Amino acid sequence: EAQVTQNPRYLITVTGKKLTVTCSQNMNHEYMSWYRQDPGLGLRQIYYSMNVEVTDKGDVPEGYKVSRKEKRNFPLILESPSPNQTSLYFCASSLSPGITDTQYFGPGTRLTVL
Amino acid sequence: AQSVAQPEDQVNVAEGNPLTVKCTYSVSGNPYLFWYVQYPNRGLQFLLKYITGDNLVKGSYGFEAEFNKSQTSFHLKKPSALVSDSALYFCAVRVPWAGSYQLTFGKGTKLSVIP
Numbered sequence: 001e002a003q004v005t006q007n008p009r010y011l012i013t014v015t016g017k018k019l020t021v022t023c024s025q026n027m028n029h030e031y032m033s034w035y036r037q038d039p040g041l042g043l044r045q046i047y048y049s050m051n052v053e054v055t056d057k058g059d060v061p062e063g064y065k066v067s068r069k070e071k072r073n074f075p076l077i078l079e080s081p082s083p084n085q086t087s088l089y090f091c092a093s094s095l096s097p098g099i100t101d102t103q104y105f106g107p108g109t110r111l112t113v114l
Numbered sequence: 115a116q117s118v119a120q121p122e123d124q125v126n127v128a129e130g131n132p133l134t135v136k137c138t139y140s141v142s143g144n145p146y147l148f149w150y151v152q153y154p155n156r157g158l159q160f161l162l163k164y165i166t167g168d169n170l171v172k173g174s175y176g177f178e179a180e181f182n183k184s185q186t187s188f189h190l191k192k193p194s195a196l197v198s199d200s201a202l203y204f205c206a207v208r209v210p211w212a213g214s215y216q217l218t219f220g221k222g223t224k225l226s227v228i229p
Contacts, residue, residue, distance in 0.1 A: 004157070033217075042204060042221040043158075058216060090157055100146055100165050103217060105157035 002027045004106035006091050012112045013081055021076045021109050023091030031094045032074040033058070033103065034066065036087040043090065049074055050097040081113040116141040118207050120220035127195045128228050135190040135223045137205030147188040148206040148217070149179055158204065164188060175199070195227045 004025045013019055025032065033048040035058075045058030049068040063085055065077040074093075078085060089109045094101040117140045127133045139145055146165055150158040162173025169181045179190045190203060205220040 035219075040221060043219040045216055048216070092158075100163070102148075102160045102163065104160070105150075107157045108155075 002104075004091055004093055004104055006089075006106040006109050008109060009107065010110050012114065014114050015082055016080050019078050019081060019111075021078075021089060021091075021111070023074045023076065023106060024072050025074075025091075025093040025104070026072065027093065027095070027104070028071065029093035029095050029104075030071070031097045031101070031103075032068065033092045034064070034074070034076050035090045035092065036060065037090060037108075038087050046076070046089075081111075083113050085111065086113050087111060116145070116207055116218050118205050118218055118220040120203075120205055120223045122223050123221075124224045124226065126226045126228060129197055130194050133192050133195040133199070133225065133227070135203050135205075135225060137188045137190065137220060139186050139188065139205075139207045141207060144183075146208045147179075147181065148208075149173065149177070149188075149190050150204045150206065150219075151175075152202040152204065152222075154201070161190070161203075197227045197229050200225055200227045 007022045030051050034046040035043040037043050044060045046064050047066040049055045052068050052071050055066050091106040092103040094103045119138045148163045149161040151161050152158045161177050162171050164171045164181045172178045177192050181188050202222045202224050204222050206217050208217055
């Protein structure tokens, strides 16, 4: 089944404890992206990647890191999480960076930083 | 900068009645417009998109949307609502020549279909 998977689905952590949220897609998509969803703010893009080893900042990149060493994986790294990073996170992918391409979303990761 | 507005936080409609979820956009030039739906505890699912051509776009689950350039709107519609349509709906826009591959989302509209 074609899908985008994220792990973990739920995570509670404490301030300053480094964490990684994994994202993997099995559709051979070039383009991958991370969003956070907050009530009243909709989805905001954190980082995106147009291909392996090519990443760029979105609207809200502060406090986050990403890497794209393999085409299928695009992990999101929080080096020192803070409470304002408590949010619902979505990974997405599309076949190419083309702007008409439909993005496919993962199921989401709900992160709570205490 | 491109932006998307969904003027209603919540829309309530009776089952069987037509539904409309509103979306307006602000960009320079012609946009590419998308609608996504999010069911509880699920990721976003693509519904439909407008790229070019016919202003009326048909999508999944019986939904359609009408692109109106003069009113800069892209409202989502369905002739007869189902209880299972209850979900959070997001409008999104991309601009072809902005040099960015960013998809800008609206804040979302919660649709409740009342039995």
